Amino acid sequence: MIRLYHVPLSPFCRKVRLTLAEKRIEVELVEERYWEQSPEFLRRNPAGKVPVLKVESRLMSESQAICEWLEEAYPAPALMPRDVDARYEVRRLCNWFDDKFHDEVTSKLLYERVNRKMQGTGYPDSRNVKFGATRIKYHLDYMAWLLEQRRWLAGDSMTLADFAAAAHLSCLDYISDVDWDRHAAVKDWYAKIKSRPSFRPLLADYVPGFPPPRHYVNLDF
């Protein structure tokens, strides 16, 4: 049995959940209040982060390394292209979202508005929120530019890059921080991802104290 230690509104956990679900791998989800850094959790993962995937007695951390492992250990359906240059583009974009988008947007909006309250570390810093709200526009423009040239973010097939991006955007959509009307191409892309069976469990997530807006679960948003 495979177990995933996660929190519902973590883009890194969501990327792994989507990858598991697309590959139809059964998984037991266990919520982990990682910020409390319980000794038991730190034993499982010295980096003190989620997601942590437990496969038999093996504990795995780092979402991108986990997803690459899932892709190699469970090759079907493929979430990476075969062509070497196309694979580079998938990895570049996963990193774009998990590093740059995370630093400029997710950490400035989601972590300020939700994580601070949940973890009891104070009120949102309005400068950060303002910065994130400005930067997300630039990122949505970049996605629209990519999607003008391609059916999916990294090329003409759906890949890990789409799940990395959708994982971040879905967390931000939970707190109504995505302007879907900015670009029809981005909205259409998200509608395609959102309607996949793998996405359903994410739409059922509910974080106490933070009820999602009605459009969050609607496939027609």
Added chain:
Amino acid sequence: MIRLYHVPLSPFCRKVRLTLAEKRIEVELVEERYWEQSPEFLRRNPAGKVPVLKVESRLMSESQAICEWLEEAYPAPALMPRDVDARYEVRRLCNWFDDKFHDEVTSKLLYERVNRKMQGTGYPDSRNVKFGATRIKYHLDYMAWLLEQRRWLAGDSMTLADFAAAAHLSCLDYISDVDWDRHAAVKDWYAKIKSRPSFRPLLADYVPGFPPPRHYVNLDF
């Protein structure tokens, strides 16, 4: 011809330089003052970072995606094992150094002491320097623990994980921030890497205003 836009004391650039050199790929190095964000550079790389690898007319960014591409496009000599679980471990450790070690150590020591002065953004923040100096001990202990069980960081063969780690440590060694006497196992590992022909160009790096200590270039340090 392959060209790499880089700065000498960037661990991410050094990881790519080591990978190129191990695979005996000829490369033209071009120093890029990325923090000046010249329009020409931003056209090459919208993320505004180094390294950027130019292969024919193609521009590639994100060091880990570049290294994975190099591994797939130039398979020999292999810097990734073939076993799926062993490949996971390589990627986990690359991420450990490029994410956690970078945030806790490299950015707190190297960026405070060197990048601030070079980029004209003020004096080192002594709290950051103190934090980094404390955390590097924990990371060296972790490396020693790994090297007690393995010949190289990720297993019994030399991989990208060793280059990721050596790239960070070599930058810190340039400013005398590594206590090599803390663990014989770590010192022995670094001595093995340092004596490789691929490492020589890194030892010849010279940053004006920051002369390296004498032990930096010595193979017997």
